[in-house]
Amino acid sequence: MEALESSCASMCRSSCSISSISPSSSSASSWAAFSSASSAQIRASHLHTCLAFKWAASGRPSSGSWQISVSSGQMQSFQSRSLSSSAFFSHRRRGRRPLAIVLFQMSAGQGNEQSVDLVHVNGATLTSLEAMNLPKPLSISDLSPAPLHGSSLRVAYQGVPGAYSEAAAGKAYPNCEPVPCDQFEAAFQAVELWLADRAVLPVENSLGGSIHRNYDLLLRHRLHIVGEVQLPVHHCLLAMPGVSKAELKRVISHPQALAQCEHTLTRLGLNVAREAVDDTAGAAQFIAENNIHDTAAIASSRAADIYGMNILAEGIQDDSGNVTRFVMLAREPIIPRVDRPFKTSIVFANEEATGSLFKILAAFAFRDINLTKIESRPQRKKPLRIVDDTNNGKAKYFEYLFYIDFEASMADPRAQNALAELQEFTSFLRVLGSYPMDMTPLVRSPPL
Numbered sequence: 001m002e003a004l005e006s007s008c009a010s011m012c013r014s015s016c017s018i019s020s021i022s023p024s025s026s027s028a029s030s031w032a033a034f035s036s037a038s039s040a041q042i043r044a045s046h047l048h049t050c051l052a053f054k055w056a057a058s059g060r061p062s063s064g065s066w067q068i069s070v071s072s073g074q075m076q077s078f079q080s081r082s083l084s085s086s087a088f089f090s091h092r093r094r095g096r097r098p099l100a101i102v103l104f105q106m107s108a109g110q111g112n113e114q115s116v117d118l119v120h121v122n123g124a125t126l127t128s129l130e131a132m133n134l135p136k137p138l139s140i141s142d143l144s145p146a147p148l149h150g151s152s153l154r155v156a157y158q159g160v161p162g163a164y165s166e167a168a169a170g171k172a173y174p175n176c177e178p179v180p181c182d183q184f185e186a187a188f189q190a191v192e193l194w195l196a197d198r199a200v201l202p203v204e205n206s207l208g209g210s211i212h213r214n215y216d217l218l219l220r221h222r223l224h225i226v227g228e229v230q231l232p233v234h235h236c237l238l239a240m241p242g243v244s245k246a247e248l249k250r251v252i253s254h255p256q257a258l259a260q261c262e263h264t265l266t267r268l269g270l271n272v273a274r275e276a277v278d279d280t281a282g283a284a285q286f287i288a289e290n291n292i293h294d295t296a297a298i299a300s301s302r303a304a305d306i307y308g309m310n311i312l313a314e315g316i317q318d319d320s321g322n323v324t325r326f327v328m329l330a331r332e333p334i335i336p337r338v339d340r341p342f343k344t345s346i347v348f349a350n351e352e353a354t355g356s357l358f359k360i361l362a363a364f365a366f367r368d369i370n371l372t373k374i375e376s377r378p379q380r381k382k383p384l385r386i387v388d389d390t391n392n393g394k395a396k397y398f399e400y401l402f403y404i405d406f407e408a409s410m411a412d413p414r415a416q417n418a419l420a421e422l423q424e425f426t427s428f429l430r431v432l433g434s435y436p437m438d439m440t441p442l443v444r445s446p447p448l
Protein backbone atom coordinates (compact mmCIF):
# COMPACT_ATOMS: atom_id res chain seq x y z
CA MET A 1 0.00 0.00 0.00
CA GLU A 2 1.36 3.40 -0.91
CA ALA A 3 1.82 5.56 2.11
CA LEU A 4 0.23 8.96 2.09
CA GLU A 5 1.17 11.98 4.05
CA SER A 6 -1.61 14.31 4.98
CA SER A 7 -0.89 17.96 4.55
CA CYS A 8 -2.75 20.82 6.00
CA ALA A 9 -2.87 24.50 6.61
CA SER A 10 -3.86 24.85 10.20
CA MET A 11 -6.15 27.78 9.70
CA CYS A 12 -9.13 26.24 11.38
CA ARG A 13 -9.60 26.00 15.08
CA SER A 14 -12.64 23.86 15.88
CA SER A 15 -13.24 20.21 15.26
CA CYS A 16 -15.56 17.61 13.80
CA SER A 17 -15.42 13.89 13.32
CA ILE A 18 -16.14 11.85 10.22
CA SER A 19 -16.34 8.11 9.91
CA SER A 20 -15.69 7.38 6.27
CA ILE A 21 -15.61 9.18 2.98
CA SER A 22 -16.21 7.70 -0.43
CA PRO A 23 -15.50 9.39 -3.74
CA SER A 24 -18.25 11.15 -5.63
CA SER A 25 -18.66 14.28 -7.71
CA SER A 26 -18.21 17.73 -6.22
CA SER A 27 -21.32 19.60 -7.18
CA ALA A 28 -22.63 20.75 -3.83
CA SER A 29 -22.64 24.43 -3.07
CA SER A 30 -21.59 24.46 0.54
CA TRP A 31 -18.24 22.77 0.43
CA ALA A 32 -16.65 22.85 3.79
CA ALA A 33 -13.20 22.67 2.43
CA PHE A 34 -10.85 22.55 5.32
CA SER A 35 -7.19 22.17 5.81
CA SER A 36 -6.62 19.46 8.24
CA ALA A 37 -4.77 16.32 9.08
CA SER A 38 -4.69 13.92 11.92
CA SER A 39 -6.62 15.51 14.77
CA ALA A 40 -7.00 18.85 13.06
CA GLN A 41 -9.36 21.43 14.42
CA ILE A 42 -11.86 23.07 12.13
CA ARG A 43 -14.66 25.53 12.39
CA ALA A 44 -17.81 24.63 10.47
CA SER A 45 -18.01 28.14 9.07
CA HIS A 46 -14.66 27.91 7.33
CA LEU A 47 -15.53 27.12 3.76
CA HIS A 48 -12.31 27.56 1.89
CA THR A 49 -9.74 25.22 3.23
CA CYS A 50 -9.11 21.72 2.09
CA LEU A 51 -7.41 18.48 2.81
CA ALA A 52 -4.35 17.53 0.84
CA PHE A 53 -2.42 14.31 0.81
CA LYS A 54 1.13 14.02 -0.33
CA TRP A 55 2.32 10.76 -1.78
CA ALA A 56 5.18 9.25 0.15
CA ALA A 57 5.98 6.75 -2.62
CA SER A 58 7.19 7.77 -6.07
CA GLY A 59 4.80 7.92 -9.02
CA ARG A 60 1.16 8.79 -9.00
CA PRO A 61 -1.56 7.04 -7.06
CA SER A 62 -3.48 4.40 -8.93
CA SER A 63 -7.05 5.04 -9.98
CA GLY A 64 -10.02 3.40 -8.42
CA SER A 65 -12.39 4.11 -5.69
CA TRP A 66 -11.16 5.66 -2.51
CA GLN A 67 -12.18 5.11 1.03
CA ILE A 68 -11.04 7.63 3.56
CA SER A 69 -11.63 6.47 7.06
CA VAL A 70 -11.64 8.92 9.86
CA SER A 71 -12.97 8.86 13.35
CA SER A 72 -16.72 8.93 13.63
CA GLY A 73 -18.45 12.21 14.20
CA GLN A 74 -21.08 14.68 13.34
CA MET A 75 -20.38 15.43 9.70
CA GLN A 76 -23.68 14.72 8.03
CA SER A 77 -22.60 14.49 4.44
CA PHE A 78 -19.29 14.64 2.72
CA GLN A 79 -17.89 13.96 -0.67
CA SER A 80 -14.44 13.55 -2.09
CA ARG A 81 -13.34 14.12 -5.61
CA SER A 82 -12.01 11.26 -7.60
CA LEU A 83 -8.35 10.91 -6.78
CA SER A 84 -7.55 9.19 -10.05
CA SER A 85 -7.65 12.25 -12.32
CA SER A 86 -4.17 13.61 -12.98
CA ALA A 87 -5.64 17.11 -13.42
CA PHE A 88 -6.53 16.84 -9.84
CA PHE A 89 -2.96 16.97 -8.66
CA SER A 90 -1.02 20.13 -8.07
CA HIS A 91 1.39 20.75 -10.93
CA ARG A 92 3.20 23.55 -9.16
CA ARG A 93 5.22 21.20 -7.05
CA ARG A 94 8.14 20.85 -9.42
CA GLY A 95 10.35 17.93 -8.46
CA ARG A 96 8.05 17.04 -5.61
CA ARG A 97 5.26 14.56 -5.28
CA PRO A 98 1.77 15.49 -6.41
CA LEU A 99 -0.88 16.54 -3.98
CA ALA A 100 -4.28 14.94 -3.88
CA ILE A 101 -7.05 17.15 -2.64
CA VAL A 102 -10.25 16.06 -0.98
CA LEU A 103 -13.13 18.42 -0.35
CA PHE A 104 -15.67 17.83 2.34
CA GLN A 105 -19.21 19.09 2.34
CA MET A 106 -20.41 20.10 5.75
CA SER A 107 -24.06 20.51 6.45
CA ALA A 108 -25.50 23.58 8.07
CA GLY A 109 -26.56 23.44 11.67
CA GLN A 110 -23.48 21.73 12.95
CA GLY A 111 -21.95 23.10 16.09
CA ASN A 112 -18.90 25.26 15.71
CA GLU A 113 -16.59 23.09 17.71
CA GLN A 114 -15.91 19.76 16.07
CA SER A 115 -12.81 17.73 15.42
CA VAL A 116 -11.63 15.64 12.49
CA ASP A 117 -9.33 12.73 13.05
CA LEU A 118 -8.07 11.40 9.76
CA VAL A 119 -6.61 7.97 9.93
CA HIS A 120 -6.38 6.30 6.56
CA VAL A 121 -6.84 6.83 2.86
CA ASN A 122 -7.42 3.43 1.26
CA GLY A 123 -5.78 1.99 4.30
CA ALA A 124 -2.61 4.13 4.08
CA THR A 125 -1.65 6.00 7.19
CA LEU A 126 -1.47 9.76 7.18
CA THR A 127 1.57 11.23 8.80
CA SER A 128 3.09 14.67 8.50
CA LEU A 129 1.60 18.05 7.68
CA GLU A 130 2.33 20.69 5.11
CA ALA A 131 0.65 24.02 4.53
CA MET A 132 -1.59 24.40 1.49
CA ASN A 133 -1.72 27.77 -0.10
CA LEU A 134 -5.47 28.09 -0.32
CA PRO A 135 -7.40 31.25 0.40
CA LYS A 136 -9.04 31.50 3.76
CA PRO A 137 -11.81 33.93 4.62
CA LEU A 138 -10.63 36.85 6.73
CA SER A 139 -12.03 36.91 10.20
CA ILE A 140 -11.96 39.54 12.92
CA SER A 141 -9.05 37.77 14.58
CA ASP A 142 -6.97 38.15 11.39
CA LEU A 143 -7.40 41.88 11.61
CA SER A 144 -6.82 42.41 15.30
CA PRO A 145 -3.55 44.23 16.06
CA ALA A 146 -2.73 42.05 19.07
CA PRO A 147 -3.33 38.33 19.42
CA LEU A 148 -6.75 37.64 20.86
CA HIS A 149 -6.91 36.73 24.50
CA GLY A 150 -6.12 33.05 24.86
CA SER A 151 -4.66 32.58 21.39
CA SER A 152 -0.93 32.38 20.89
CA LEU A 153 1.33 34.77 19.02
CA ARG A 154 1.88 33.72 15.40
CA VAL A 155 5.56 33.93 14.56
CA ALA A 156 6.76 33.64 10.95
CA TYR A 157 10.14 32.03 10.25
CA GLN A 158 11.91 30.83 7.12
CA GLY A 159 12.13 27.07 6.74
CA VAL A 160 10.16 23.99 7.72
CA PRO A 161 9.59 22.47 11.18
CA GLY A 162 12.92 21.46 12.70
CA ALA A 163 14.77 24.51 11.29
CA TYR A 164 16.91 26.54 13.70
CA SER A 165 14.75 29.54 12.93
CA GLU A 166 11.78 27.66 14.39
CA ALA A 167 13.81 27.04 17.56
CA ALA A 168 14.74 30.74 17.65
CA ALA A 169 11.03 31.66 17.34
CA GLY A 170 10.32 29.39 20.32
CA LYS A 171 13.16 30.95 22.33
CA ALA A 172 11.98 34.47 21.52
CA TYR A 173 8.31 33.75 22.13
CA PRO A 174 7.73 30.62 24.24
CA ASN A 175 4.30 29.07 23.50
CA CYS A 176 4.04 30.89 20.17
CA GLU A 177 2.50 29.33 17.06
CA PRO A 178 5.41 29.07 14.59
CA VAL A 179 4.41 29.86 11.00
CA PRO A 180 6.80 28.29 8.46
CA CYS A 181 7.59 30.37 5.34
CA ASP A 182 9.42 29.18 2.23
CA GLN A 183 11.45 32.39 1.81
CA PHE A 184 12.69 35.24 4.04
CA GLU A 185 10.61 37.64 1.94
CA ALA A 186 7.47 35.62 2.73
CA ALA A 187 8.15 35.94 6.47
CA PHE A 188 8.36 39.75 6.13
CA GLN A 189 5.15 39.80 4.12
CA ALA A 190 3.32 37.48 6.51
CA VAL A 191 3.73 40.13 9.22
CA GLU A 192 2.94 43.05 6.94
CA LEU A 193 -0.25 41.33 5.78
CA TRP A 194 -1.32 40.41 9.33
CA LEU A 195 -0.99 36.67 8.69
CA ALA A 196 1.60 36.59 11.47
CA ASP A 197 2.23 38.83 14.46
CA ARG A 198 6.04 38.67 14.41
CA ALA A 199 8.86 37.37 12.23
CA VAL A 200 12.09 35.90 13.61
CA LEU A 201 14.96 36.02 11.12
CA PRO A 202 18.68 35.19 11.26
CA VAL A 203 21.01 38.14 10.66
CA GLU A 204 24.46 36.85 11.57
CA ASN A 205 26.38 33.79 12.66
CA SER A 206 29.59 33.61 14.66
CA LEU A 207 31.28 31.42 12.01
CA GLY A 208 29.52 32.18 8.74
CA GLY A 209 29.09 35.95 9.18
CA SER A 210 26.16 38.09 8.08
CA ILE A 211 23.04 36.86 6.33
CA HIS A 212 23.07 39.67 3.76
CA ARG A 213 19.68 38.92 2.30
CA ASN A 214 17.99 39.87 5.55
CA TYR A 215 19.89 43.16 5.79
CA ASP A 216 18.63 44.04 2.33
CA LEU A 217 15.07 43.03 3.25
CA LEU A 218 15.13 45.06 6.48
CA LEU A 219 15.62 48.13 4.33
CA ARG A 220 13.04 47.19 1.71
CA HIS A 221 10.27 46.51 4.26
CA ARG A 222 8.86 48.80 6.95
CA LEU A 223 8.96 46.39 9.88
CA HIS A 224 10.66 47.27 13.18
CA ILE A 225 13.23 45.27 15.12
CA VAL A 226 11.66 44.64 18.55
CA GLY A 227 14.13 42.13 19.99
CA GLU A 228 17.02 39.76 19.41
CA VAL A 229 17.82 36.17 20.37
CA GLN A 230 21.10 34.34 20.16
CA LEU A 231 20.78 30.64 19.51
CA PRO A 232 23.61 28.11 19.96
CA VAL A 233 23.60 26.03 16.77
CA HIS A 234 24.61 22.38 17.17
CA HIS A 235 24.62 20.72 13.78
CA CYS A 236 24.16 16.99 13.15
CA LEU A 237 24.87 14.88 10.07
CA LEU A 238 21.64 13.08 9.17
CA ALA A 239 21.09 10.18 6.78
CA MET A 240 18.40 7.59 6.14
CA PRO A 241 18.38 4.73 8.65
CA GLY A 242 20.96 2.08 7.71
CA VAL A 243 23.11 4.44 5.61
CA SER A 244 26.78 4.73 6.64
CA LYS A 245 29.19 7.66 6.06
CA ALA A 246 31.08 5.59 3.47
CA GLU A 247 27.98 5.42 1.25
CA LEU A 248 27.57 9.21 1.04
CA LYS A 249 28.15 11.02 -2.25
CA ARG A 250 26.61 14.38 -1.32
CA VAL A 251 25.90 16.60 1.69
CA ILE A 252 23.06 19.12 1.41
CA SER A 253 22.01 21.97 3.71
CA HIS A 254 21.46 25.69 4.09
CA PRO A 255 24.58 27.53 2.78
CA GLN A 256 25.27 28.94 6.27
CA ALA A 257 25.18 25.45 7.79
CA LEU A 258 27.52 24.09 5.07
CA ALA A 259 29.92 26.97 5.77
CA GLN A 260 29.76 26.37 9.53
CA CYS A 261 30.71 22.67 9.15
CA GLU A 262 33.19 22.88 6.26
CA HIS A 263 36.35 21.81 8.14
CA THR A 264 34.63 19.14 10.23
CA LEU A 265 33.16 17.49 7.12
CA THR A 266 36.66 17.28 5.65
CA ARG A 267 38.01 15.95 8.95
CA LEU A 268 35.30 13.24 8.87
CA GLY A 269 36.59 12.19 5.43
CA LEU A 270 33.49 13.54 3.70
CA ASN A 271 35.15 15.06 0.64
CA VAL A 272 31.91 14.77 -1.29
CA ALA A 273 29.79 17.29 -3.19
CA ARG A 274 28.07 20.01 -1.14
CA GLU A 275 24.74 21.37 -2.28
CA ALA A 276 22.86 24.38 -0.93
CA VAL A 277 19.13 24.22 -0.22
CA ASP A 278 16.69 26.66 1.42
CA ASP A 279 16.98 25.48 5.01
CA THR A 280 18.57 22.77 7.13
CA ALA A 281 15.38 20.95 8.09
CA GLY A 282 14.15 21.19 4.49
CA ALA A 283 17.28 19.26 3.48
CA ALA A 284 16.38 16.46 5.92
CA GLN A 285 12.76 16.48 4.76
CA PHE A 286 13.83 16.22 1.11
CA ILE A 287 16.07 13.19 1.76
CA ALA A 288 13.43 11.45 3.88
CA GLU A 289 10.56 12.11 1.48
CA ASN A 290 12.53 10.83 -1.49
CA ASN A 291 14.20 8.01 0.42
CA ILE A 292 17.64 9.06 -0.88
CA HIS A 293 20.48 6.84 0.35
CA ASP A 294 23.60 8.52 -1.00
CA THR A 295 22.95 11.96 0.53
CA ALA A 296 23.23 13.37 4.03
CA ALA A 297 21.77 16.57 5.47
CA ILE A 298 23.26 18.98 7.99
CA ALA A 299 20.41 19.81 10.34
CA SER A 300 19.25 19.75 13.96
CA SER A 301 18.59 16.64 16.06
CA ARG A 302 14.95 17.75 16.15
CA ALA A 303 14.86 17.54 12.33
CA ALA A 304 16.17 13.95 12.66
CA ASP A 305 13.23 13.12 14.96
CA ILE A 306 10.62 14.82 12.81
CA TYR A 307 11.71 13.27 9.50
CA GLY A 308 12.75 9.85 10.87
CA MET A 309 16.43 10.15 10.05
CA ASN A 310 19.52 8.71 11.66
CA ILE A 311 22.20 10.89 13.28
CA LEU A 312 25.62 9.87 11.86
CA ALA A 313 27.57 12.58 13.72
CA GLU A 314 26.66 15.23 16.29
CA GLY A 315 28.14 18.66 16.98
CA ILE A 316 29.76 18.91 13.54
CA GLN A 317 30.01 22.73 13.52
CA ASP A 318 33.63 23.91 13.23
CA ASP A 319 33.48 25.70 16.58
CA SER A 320 31.65 24.48 19.66
CA GLY A 321 30.50 28.04 20.40
CA ASN A 322 28.63 28.38 17.10
CA VAL A 323 25.89 30.96 17.62
CA THR A 324 23.34 32.54 15.26
CA ARG A 325 21.78 35.89 16.10
CA PHE A 326 18.15 36.38 15.12
CA VAL A 327 16.07 39.56 15.22
CA MET A 328 12.36 39.74 15.99
CA LEU A 329 10.31 41.98 13.71
CA ALA A 330 6.90 43.58 14.26
CA ARG A 331 4.66 46.08 12.55
CA GLU A 332 5.01 48.53 15.45
CA PRO A 333 8.19 49.53 17.31
CA ILE A 334 8.46 48.98 21.05
CA ILE A 335 8.90 51.89 23.45
CA PRO A 336 12.62 52.08 24.30
CA ARG A 337 13.60 51.96 27.98
CA VAL A 338 16.71 52.65 30.02
CA ASP A 339 16.14 50.28 32.93
CA ARG A 340 17.81 47.34 31.17
CA PRO A 341 20.47 46.91 28.45
CA PHE A 342 19.15 47.95 25.06
CA LYS A 343 20.62 47.81 21.59
CA THR A 344 19.71 50.06 18.65
CA SER A 345 20.08 49.18 14.96
CA ILE A 346 20.37 51.90 12.31
CA VAL A 347 21.07 52.08 8.58
CA PHE A 348 22.48 55.14 6.81
CA ALA A 349 24.22 56.44 3.70
CA ASN A 350 27.10 58.81 4.44
CA GLU A 351 27.56 62.17 2.73
CA GLU A 352 30.03 62.40 -0.12
CA ALA A 353 32.61 64.20 1.99
CA THR A 354 36.09 63.23 3.02
CA GLY A 355 36.16 61.70 6.47
CA SER A 356 32.36 61.53 6.86
CA LEU A 357 32.42 57.88 7.93
CA PHE A 358 35.12 58.64 10.49
CA LYS A 359 33.03 61.50 11.90
CA ILE A 360 29.95 59.26 12.09
CA LEU A 361 31.81 56.60 14.07
CA ALA A 362 33.36 59.28 16.29
CA ALA A 363 29.85 60.49 17.26
CA PHE A 364 29.45 57.18 19.10
CA ALA A 365 33.00 56.93 20.43
CA PHE A 366 32.88 60.43 22.02
CA ARG A 367 29.73 59.44 23.90
CA ASP A 368 31.17 56.14 25.07
CA ILE A 369 28.63 54.15 23.07
CA ASN A 370 29.90 50.72 22.13
CA LEU A 371 29.31 49.55 18.53
CA THR A 372 28.62 45.80 18.30
CA LYS A 373 28.30 45.51 14.53
CA ILE A 374 29.00 47.39 11.33
CA GLU A 375 28.02 46.02 7.96
CA SER A 376 28.17 47.64 4.54
CA ARG A 377 25.88 46.74 1.64
CA PRO A 378 25.84 48.10 -1.91
CA GLN A 379 23.28 50.83 -2.53
CA ARG A 380 21.27 49.06 -5.17
CA LYS A 381 19.43 52.15 -6.37
CA LYS A 382 22.63 54.15 -6.68
CA PRO A 383 25.48 51.64 -6.94
CA LEU A 384 28.17 53.99 -8.34
CA ARG A 385 29.28 57.57 -7.69
CA ILE A 386 31.11 59.10 -10.66
CA VAL A 387 33.06 62.26 -9.89
CA ASP A 388 35.17 64.53 -12.03
CA ASP A 389 37.68 65.55 -9.42
CA THR A 390 40.90 64.30 -10.95
CA ASN A 391 43.08 65.70 -13.69
CA ASN A 392 42.94 62.40 -15.56
CA GLY A 393 39.20 61.97 -15.98
CA LYS A 394 36.29 60.61 -14.00
CA ALA A 395 36.65 58.54 -10.83
CA LYS A 396 34.13 55.83 -9.93
CA TYR A 397 33.33 54.91 -6.35
CA PHE A 398 31.05 52.18 -5.09
CA GLU A 399 28.18 53.54 -3.03
CA TYR A 400 27.32 51.79 0.22
CA LEU A 401 24.71 51.69 2.92
CA PHE A 402 26.02 51.09 6.43
CA TYR A 403 24.22 49.08 9.09
CA ILE A 404 25.31 49.73 12.66
CA ASP A 405 24.22 48.14 15.96
CA PHE A 406 25.14 50.08 19.09
CA GLU A 407 24.67 49.41 22.78
CA ALA A 408 22.28 52.14 23.91
CA SER A 409 18.54 52.71 24.01
CA MET A 410 16.89 55.42 21.93
CA ALA A 411 15.50 56.63 25.27
CA ASP A 412 19.09 57.42 26.30
CA PRO A 413 20.04 61.08 25.55
CA ARG A 414 23.53 59.92 24.48
CA ALA A 415 21.96 57.91 21.63
CA GLN A 416 19.63 60.76 20.69
CA ASN A 417 22.55 63.22 20.56
CA ALA A 418 24.70 60.81 18.57
CA LEU A 419 21.98 60.40 15.93
CA ALA A 420 21.39 64.16 15.82
CA GLU A 421 25.09 64.59 15.04
CA LEU A 422 24.99 61.74 12.51
CA GLN A 423 22.38 63.57 10.48
CA GLU A 424 25.00 66.20 9.60
CA PHE A 425 27.08 63.58 7.78
CA THR A 426 24.39 61.33 6.30
CA SER A 427 22.16 61.67 3.25
CA PHE A 428 19.82 58.98 4.60
CA LEU A 429 19.27 57.64 8.14
CA ARG A 430 16.71 55.17 9.50
CA VAL A 431 16.38 53.62 12.95
CA LEU A 432 15.51 49.96 12.37
CA GLY A 433 14.69 49.37 16.04
CA SER A 434 15.70 49.90 19.65
CA TYR A 435 15.22 46.69 21.64
CA PRO A 436 16.35 44.73 24.72
CA MET A 437 19.67 42.91 24.33
CA ASP A 438 19.67 39.12 24.65
CA MET A 439 21.71 38.61 27.83
CA THR A 440 21.04 34.86 28.30
CA PRO A 441 24.23 32.83 28.82
CA LEU A 442 25.20 30.63 25.87
CA VAL A 443 25.90 26.92 26.30
CA ARG A 444 28.87 25.58 24.32
CA SER A 445 28.51 22.08 22.94
CA PRO A 446 31.28 19.55 23.72
CA PRO A 447 33.98 19.28 21.00
CA LEU A 448 33.54 16.48 18.46
Ligand SMILES: O=C(O)C(=O)C[C@]1(C(=O)O)C=C[C@@H](O)C=C1
Residues within 6 Å of the ligand: 158, 159, 162, 163, 164, 165, 166, 202, 205, 211, 233, 254, 256, 257, 278, 279, 280, 281, 324
Ligand atom coordinates in the same frame (compact mmCIF):
# COMPACT_ATOMS: atom_id res chain seq x y z
O1 LIG B 1 18.15 26.53 7.87
C1 LIG B 1 17.83 26.76 9.04
O2 LIG B 1 17.56 25.86 9.85
C2 LIG B 1 17.75 28.14 9.49
O3 LIG B 1 17.06 28.41 10.45
C3 LIG B 1 18.57 29.18 8.77
C4 LIG B 1 19.95 29.38 9.39
C5 LIG B 1 20.63 30.66 8.79
O4 LIG B 1 20.08 31.31 7.92
O5 LIG B 1 21.73 30.96 9.24
C6 LIG B 1 19.84 29.59 10.83
C7 LIG B 1 20.75 29.15 11.70
C8 LIG B 1 21.95 28.43 11.26
O6 LIG B 1 22.97 29.40 11.24
C9 LIG B 1 21.83 27.87 9.90
C10 LIG B 1 20.85 28.26 9.07
